Every structure is written in C-alpha cells, then in structure tokens.
Amino acid sequence: MKAPGLGEFGRIREYFAPLAGLGSLDLTDDAALLDCPPGYQLVITVDQLVDGVHFLPDDSPDLVARKLLRRNLSDLAAMGATPRYYLVTSALPKTRDDEWVRRFAAGLAEDQHRYGLALLGGDSTSTPGPVSLTLTAIGHVAAGQEIRRKGARAGDRLWVSGTIGDAFLGLKALRGDYPELAPEHRDALVNRFRLPEPRCELGPRLIGIAHAMIDVSDGLVADLGHICETSRVAASVELPLVPLSAAARQLVGRDTALLAMLVAGGDDYELLFAAPPEADDEIAALARGLKLPITRIGAVEAGAGVRVVDDKGRDVPLPNAGWRHF
Amino acid sequence: MKAPGLGEFGRIREYFAPLAGLGSLDLTDDAALLDCPPGYQLVITVDQLVDGVHFLPDDSPDLVARKLLRRNLSDLAAMGATPRYYLVTSALPKTRDDEWVRRFAAGLAEDQHRYGLALLGGDSTSTPGPVSLTLTAIGHVAAGQEIRRKGARAGDRLWVSGTIGDAFLGLKALRGDYPELAPEHRDALVNRFRLPEPRCELGPRLIGIAHAMIDVSDGLVADLGHICETSRVAASVELPLVPLSAAARQLVGRDTALLAMLVAGGDDYELLFAAPPEADDEIAALARGLKLPITRIGAVEAGAGVRVVDDKGRDVPLPNAGWRHF
Numbered sequence: 268m269k270a271p272g273l274g275e276f277g278r279i280r281e282y283f284a285p286l287a288g289l290g291s292l293d294l295t296d297d298a299a300l301l302d303c304p305p306g307y308q309l310v311i312t313v314d315q316l317v318d319g320v321h322f323l324p325d326d327s328p329d330l331v332a333r334k335l336l337r338r339n340l341s342d343l344a345a346m347g348a349t350p351r352y353y354l355v356t357s358a359l360p361k362t363r364d365d366e367w368v369r370r371f372a373a374g375l376a377e378d379q380h381r382y383g384l385a386l387l388g389g390d391s392t393s394t395p396g397p398v399s400l401t402l403t404a405i406g407h408v409a410a411g412q413e414i415r416r417k418g419a420r421a422g423d424r425l426w427v428s429g430t431i432g433d434a435f436l437g438l439k440a441l442r443g444d445y446p447e448l449a450p451e452h453r454d455a456l457v458n459r460f461r462l463p464e465p466r467c468e469l470g471p472r473l474i475g476i477a478h479a480m481i482d483v484s485d486g487l488v489a490d491l492g493h494i495c496e497t498s499r500v501a502a503s504v505e506l507p508l509v510p511l512s513a514a515a516r517q518l519v520g521r522d523t524a525l526l527a528m529l530v531a532g533g534d535d536y537e538l539l540f541a542a543p544p545e546a547d548d549e550i551a552a553l554a555r556g557l558k559l560p561i562t563r564i565g566a567v568e569a570g571a572g573v574r575v576v577d578d579k580g581r582d583v584p585l586p587n588a589g590w591r592h593f
Numbered sequence: 594m595k596a597p598g599l600g601e602f603g604r605i606r607e608y609f610a611p612l613a614g615l616g617s618l619d620l621t622d623d624a625a626l627l628d629c630p631p632g633y634q635l636v637i638t639v640d641q642l643v644d645g646v647h648f649l650p651d652d653s654p655d656l657v658a659r660k661l662l663r664r665n666l667s668d669l670a671a672m673g674a675t676p677r678y679y680l681v682t683s684a685l686p687k688t689r690d691d692e693w694v695r696r697f698a699a700g701l702a703e704d705q706h707r708y709g710l711a712l713l714g715g716d717s718t719s720t721p722g723p724v725s726l727t728l729t730a731i732g733h734v735a736a737g738q739e740i741r742r743k744g745a746r747a748g749d750r751l752w753v754s755g756t757i758g759d760a761f762l763g764l765k766a767l768r769g770d771y772p773e774l775a776p777e778h779r780d781a782l783v784n785r786f787r788l789p790e791p792r793c794e795l796g797p798r799l800i801g802i803a804h805a806m807i808d809v810s811d812g813l814v815a816d817l818g819h820i821c822e823t824s825r826v827a828a829s830v831e832l833p834l835v836p837l838s839a840a841a842r843q844l845v846g847r848d849t850a851l852l853a854m855l856v857a858g859g860d861d862y863e864l865l866f867a868a869p870p871e872a873d874d875e876i877a878a879l880a881r882g883l884k885l886p887i888t889r890i891g892a893v894e895a896g897a898g899v900r901v902v903d904d905k906g907r908d909v910p911l912p913n914a915g916w917r918h919f
Contacts (some may be wrong), residue, residue, distance in 0.1 A: 295809060295823050296742050297668040298638035300729070303629045311713060312624035313680045313729060317720045319686075342623040354639045356727050358646075387637060394643045396722020401682050403639060405627070416622050482623060497621050545680045 272365045277392060282372035288352065288385020299387040301352065307407040310348040314338045314404075318397035328367050329374030330461050331400070336378050337463045338484070339404035341536040344470030345482040348406030348413040350384040356401045358394035381434050382467055412474045419479035419498035419541035423567040426550060428466050428559055429537040430512040431487055432519075432529025433459035445518060452514035459512075463536035468557055470538060476549055477540035486533040488585060494541065501570035502541075506531065507578045510562040523583065530575060531586045541567050601717055608698035614678065616710020625680065625713040633733040636674040637709075640664045644723035654693050655700030656787055657726070662704050663789045664810070665730035667862040670796030671808040673740040674732030676710040682727045684720035708793055737809045738800045745805035745867035746826035749893040752876060754792050755863040756838040757813055758845075758855025759785035771844060785838075789862035795887075796864060798879055803866035812859040814911060817899050820867065822847055826876035827896035828867075830856065833904045836888040849903065856901060857912045867893050 273281055279294055287293055303309050316335050318324055336353065336581070343350050355375065359368070379385060437460030439445065440453050448456075465482075473480060479498050481490045488504070495502050506526055511519060519526050531571040542550060555563040575583045599607055605620055616626040627637050642661045644650055644768055662679065669676050681701065685694070687735050705711060710730070763786030765771065766779050774782075791808075799806060805824050807816045814830070832852055837845060845852050868876060873889075880887040901909045 292741060295819070297671040298674065298732075298737060301627075301629075301635035301637050303635065305629075309627035309629065309635070310624045311680065311729075311731075312628050313682055313714060314716050314725075315682050315684060315718055315727075317718055317722070317725075319721050320719060345623040348624065354637065354729065356639055356641050357727050358641060358643050388639060390640050390727075392641055392643055392646060393724065394725065395645050396643070396720065396725065398641075399684050399720065399722065399725040401639075401641075401716075401727045403680065404624075405637075406624075413626060415618060430852045432785075455627050494620070 277393065278365065278368050282369055283386060283389065286376055286379060286386035288387065290352070291385070291387045292516055294388060295398055297436050301387070301405065303330060304407060308412055308413065310343055310406045310408055310413060311403060312339055312342040312345050312404055314342065315399065315401040317399050318376055327368040329377070332371045332374030333378045333462055335400050335402045336375060337465045337536065339402050340382055340467055341463060341465035341482040341484065343404055343406040344465050344467045345414070345480050345538060346408060347412065347471050347474045347480070348408040349471050350382050350404060350406045350467060352384055352387045352405040354387050354403040355389040357391045359391065360394055360396070360398065363398060369518055392589045397444050408471070409474070414473060414477050414480040416479055416481050416494050417497035419494050419500050419567045421500055421567055421569040423478055423502065423541035423543055424563050425491070425502060425539070425541055425565040426561050427483070427487065427510065427537050427539045427564050428561050429464070430510045430515065430560070431483070431535050431537065432515050432532055433487040434534035435529055435532030436515055436518060437461070439505055448514070448518065452517060455512060455514045460534065463534065466538045466559070469553065469559060472495065472553055473540060476546045477542050480538055480540035483535040483537045483539050485577065487530040487535065487539065488573050488575060490539055494539070501568040502565060503568060503574040504565040506530065506583055508562065508564045510560055521583055523577065527575065527583050527585050594919055604691065604694050604717065608695050609712060609715065612698065612702055612705060612712040614713065616678070617711070617713045620714060627713070627731065630733060632736055634736045634739065636669055636672050636732045636734055636739060638665055638668040638730055639727060640668065641725065641727040643725050645758045654696040658697045658700030659704045659788055661726050661728045662701060663791045664862065665728050666793050667789060667808040667810065668792035669730055669732040670791050670793045670865060671681055671740070671806050672734060673735040673738065673797050673800045673806070675797050676708050676730060676732045676793060677730040678710055678713045679836070680713050680729040681715040683717045684725040685717065686720055686724065687709050688723070689724060724737065734797070735800070740799060740803050740806040742805055742807050742820050743823040743894045745820050745826050747826055747893055747895040749804055749867035749869055750889050751817070751828060751830065751865070751867055751891040751893060752815070752887050753809070753836065753863050753865045753890050754795055754887050755790070756836045756841065756886070757809070757861050757863065758858055759838050760860035761842055761855055761858030762844055763787070774840070774844065778843060781838060781840045786860065789860065792860055792864045792885070794883055795879065795885060799866060802872045802875055803868050806864055806866035809861040809863045809865050813856040813861065814899050814901060816865055820865070821897065821899055827898050829894060829900040829902055830892060831892040832856065832901055832909050834888065834890045836886055849909065853901065853909050853911050
C-alpha cells in the first residue's frame with residue numbers, strides 16, 4: 268500500500284507534528300485533550316473546502332490552507348470567541364505529493380502563528396476524487412458572553428467591518444473581467460478573494476456591545492437574513508452606506524446594479540452586527556483602536572425580512588441572494 | 594443555484610436539527626458551545642470516510658453514517674473517554690438526493706441515541722467527486738485520567754476485547770471468497786465489516802487499570818506497534834491466544850498463515866491494552882460484567898518492536914502490516 272515518499276505517518280511526523288500544541292499529545296494518540304480555562308466556554312465550528320468548488324486546482328496549497336483556517340476563524344470571531352485549537356482532515360488524490368502537503372502545512376504554520384492557535388489532531392486519507400479538506404476550529408469565550416445571531420432588536424443599528432464586495436469582484440477579475448483595472452487594484456481585489464481577513468481581534472471586543480452578530484460568508488443580505496430570522500426582526504440596508512474599498516469604488520462608480528450584486532455576493536468574511544444607538548461611541552473607538560473601518564449601514568426594525576434601499580429610500584431589486592450548495 | 598428539493602438549509606432543518614443537542618444553538622449559529630463538567634477534560638478526535646475508499650457506492654447511507662460515528666467513538670473509548678458531542682461534514686455529489694441525506698441522518702439518529710451523544714454542528718457542500726464525510730467526536734474524561742498509547746511497561750500483560758479478524762474476513766466474503774461458509778457465519782463476518790462495535794462501555798472502565806491503550810483500526814500488530822513505539826517497549830503476541838469468533842474459527846482452522854493475516858488486518862475496532870498482572874481479576878470481572886470477552890494475548894517486554902509467535906514460541910512471519918493511505 269505504501270507509495271514512495273514520506274507515507275502517511277511520515278507526513279504527520281515531518282509536516283504536522285511541528286504544528287501541534289499542548290493537548291495534542293504530539294499527534295501520537297487516538298484523540299487529543301481539550302482544556303477549558305475556568306469561567307470560559309469552548310466554541311467549536313467546522314468548515315470544508317473542495318477542489319473545483321471552493322478553490323482551483325492550481326491554487327497554491329499554502330493559500331488553500333490559510334483560507335480553510337481563516338474561514339473557520341471568522342466563524343469563531345462572529346461568536347466573540349478567541350481561537351485556540353484546530354483539527355484538520357485531508358482527502359488527497361495520489362497526484363498530490365509530499366511537496367503539496369509540505370506547502371499546505373506551511374500555510375497552516377504561518378496562520379496559526381499569526382492568530383495564536385495550535386494543531387490538536389486530524390486525519391488524512393486518499394481519495395479517487397478532488398482534494399477535500401475540513402478544519403474544525405475551537406475557541407473560548409467567557410461563559411454566557413457569546414454573541415449569537417439572535418438578539419437583534421428593533422431600534423438597533425446595523426454595522427459592518429471592513430469593506431464589502433472585494434472577494435466577489437476579485438473572482439470576476441480572476442476570470443478575466445475588468446481588464447481596464449489598475450494592477451494594484453486588481454491585486455487588492457484578488458487577494459481578498461484568495462485570502463479572507465477574519466476579524467479575530469474585533470469579534471471578542473464586541474462582547475457587551477453587539478446584540479447579534481454573524482460573519483458575512485453567504486452574502487451581506489443573506490447573512491443579515493439569518494440574523495433577522497433567528498432574532499425575529501426586520502432590517503433595512505442603505506445601499507449607499509455599504510463600505511467599499513478604493514478598488515471596488517472605482518469599478519462600481521454609479522452602477523447601482525453592480526453595487527446590489529456586491530451585497531448579494533459573498534466571501535467577505537467581515538463581521539455584521541446589530542448594536543443599540545448608545546454603543547455608537549464605543550464602536551467608533553474600537554474602529555480607531557483596531558485601525559479597521561466599522562460602518563453603520565442600516566437599522567433593525569420590527570417585522571420580518573431584509574430590505575435594501577437607495578439614497579431616496581426606494582427598494583433596490585437584488586439578484587438571487589446568497590450561495591446555496593444544493 | 595438552488596436545485597429542486599429541500600436545499601442546504603432545508604436539509605439542516607428537516608434532518609439534522611432534530612439531532613442537535615444543548616450547545617448546538619439549534620444549528621442556527623456560526624459555531625456551537627462546548628461545555629465541560631468541572632473536574633473533567635474534553636477529548637476530541639476526527640475521522641473521515643470517502644466513497645470508494647472506505648465504503649462502496651451502494652452501501653446503505655444509514656450504515657455509512659453509523660460506521661463514521663462508530664470509528665470515532667472507538668477512538669474516544671481508547672482514551673477512556675465517554676462520548677458527548679459530534680460535528681459532521683458532508684461533501685456530496687448532486688446525485689445524492691434528499692432521500693440519501695435523510696437516511697444518512699437516520700443512521701446518525703439511531704447511533705447517537707444508542708451511545709448517548711448529540712449533534713453540535715457541521716457543514717455540507719457539493720463536490721464533483723465521491724461522497725466525502727468527516728465526523729469530529731468529543732467526549733469527556735476525568736482530568737488527568739485519560740489512557741494513552743504511552744505508558745505500557747515491561748511485565749504488563751496484553752489484552753484485547755472481543756474478537757479479531759472478523760471485519761477482514763467479512764470484506765473477503767463480500768468480495769466472493771468462502772462460498773462454502775454457512776449463511777449465519779457469513780452474515781456475522783460481513784456485519785463486523787459493515788458496522789464496527791466500538792467498546793464505549795469498556796474504555797472508561799479501564800481507567801486505573803490499563804497502563805496504555807489503543808483501538809485496533811490499522812491492524813492488531815500495527816496498532817500494538819504504535820503502543821510499543823510511544824511507550825518505548827517491545828511486545829510479543831501469542832498467535833494461538835488471539836480470540837476468534839465462531840465464524841472466523843471455522844475459516845481459520847489450522848491455517849496459521851490466515852491467522853497471521855487476521856492480526857495484520859484491520860477494522861476490528863476492539864480495544865488493545867497493557868495492564869499489570871495484579872489487574873487480572875479486575876479485568877476478568879469487567880469482562881463478566883459487560884458480557885464481553887477480554888483475552889490475554891501476550892506480554893510487554895523491554896526492547897523495541899512487536900513479535901508474533903506460535904504455540905512453540907517460534908516467530909511467525911507476517912504479511913505487510915497495517916494499512917497506509919500514502
């Protein structure tokens with residue numbers, strides 16, 4: 268069964284054991300130990316990437332690893348949790364050699380250092396299909412302080428971190444759209460598509476401020492819909508308030524239809540939250556402290572559903588909102 | 594993007610939400626909460642199944658689900674942990690319809706009830722490749738009491754639960770071998786291949802008894818090798834002592850070469866552990882109490898490596914030991 272190369276256990280020893288943290292038992296046991304500081308609760312999430320669905324076969328394995336990790340970190344941030352541990356599984360076709368695995372592990376190494384978490388365990392297998400990866404991330408949050416999707420109240424303001432639509436435009440640019448775009452703008456957009464920037468510092472700081480929160484992965488409108496549904500409220504988004512990067516602004520100009528596509532797009536990995544008007548100053552101070560824009564884009568209302576309105580308060584028609592796999 | 598049928602969120606609502614436990618936040622949040630009882634530690638493990646590698650395309654989805662869950666439960670049992678929670682991911686080709694997902698969830702429902710754990714979260718995606726599933730299982734163990742692979746000492750006895758080799762023979766029977774076998778024996782072997790019986794009751798009861806433990810998934814000899822390596826000891830297995838089911842005994846007869854294949858095989862999901870001679874009586878009492886055979890098969894010695902010997906103490910040559918994916 269053993270192909271030339273490091274083999275299953277060799278890959279673990281060479282590439283993954285150096286990433287292992289306390290509790291991993293050096294990846295030499297059947298399971299790992301998870302420790303929870305007194306007064307805290309653990310928060311757990313899992314996500315997956317499939318070659319040809321979430322990334323392209325030629326994508327650099329270290330970027331794929333970092334995207335996989337960061338998508339999960341974004342989910343932890345959306346609960347107000349601080350990342351601590353992760354487990355990773357890979358199903359790899361035989362064509363992905365030790366070098367691919369080495370680079371994949373190097374990507375994990377870089378980002379686990381950046382975000383302060385450590386590998387606890389995992390599993391690898393061969394597959395006749397495309398590369399299929401999963402990552403389970405575990406963080407902690409002070410007990411009872413987690414921020415949920417439910418909890419938004421009529422009268423709350425809606426806020427979003429960073430900028431919206433860059434990943435959507437980056438994917439279009441990768442596919443050949445916008446040849447007129449300046450190279451630095453093109454790179455900025457493509458990088459946002461290739462590598463999300465999870466708001467791990469912001470998330471935990473919103474404990475006690477945000478009534479409800481979600482990370483924008485399915486699309487701003489679809490994810491706001493999730494908040495509204497679980498909170499049993501309505502929300503309106505003022506399209507002209509949606510924060511755009513310099514690159515996106517250049518492409519959007521006065522094109523309201525494109526702007527509407529950006530709020531229906533996805534892969535932003537920004538934090539979208541509802542907070543009462545009394546929190547305005549604290550939120551402004553947080554934005555300054557983290558050097559991260561946090562923009563008010565709308566309001567929570569009584570009722571149900573999400574409305575998107577233009578600068579005259581008129582409803583803006585939206586393209587098919589939110590990505591569905593089935 | 595939305596195909597006819599329930600859709601991604603509909604499948605979660607219909608099939609998976611009923612499986613969700615406390616902390617899952619009804620599967621409506623970005624992540625789930627993990628709670629750890631005071632004085633305990635959480636134990637976590639992850640495993641995966643790929644269509645065409647670990648199961649066959651026509652295998653019943655409920656059996657696939659239960660096998661996926663049980664492989665992980667076996668890893669928890671090997672640490673002495675009691676199962677509590679799990680998360681599940683699926684990458685499914687579009688040909689796997691709602692009915693496949695419904696039956697997959699029904700298998701999880703049956704076994705989570707049997708083993709006393711609950712769903713915490715998960716993720717589903719489409720894939721152009723084969724069905725690819727992962728399951729992360731979480732259990733708890735009294736703090737500092739977990740049983741590890743390391744800890745076996747020269748002079749310890751080696752014990753194994755249940756019977757060895759049934760899954761190996763069951764797979765061969767499925768592939769057309771042993772047409773002479775009585776139907777009830779054939780069914781017994783095939784069932785052991787299709788559905789492992791994780792030793793969840795035994796594992797936690799070996800705390801304070803076993804010095805080292807592992808579950809037999811790669812094969813008895815290969816997994817014993819893992820204990821020896823991490824414990825820095827040697828071990829010998831007396832081949833005639835290896836416990837066989839009635840069905841396996843009929844096939845093996847005096848065929849030492851086939852018996853050697855069974856200890857090199859895998860997928861037994863029995864517990865293999867080292868314990869001092871003083872524990873003999875306690876182990877016998879456990880076996881009686883659980884109505885589960887626990888058989889002494891050899892001894893731990895100073896040195897390195899695993900020897901398999903016949904009834905005259907002569908070394909038995911082994912086929913290629915233990916499954917490797919790469």
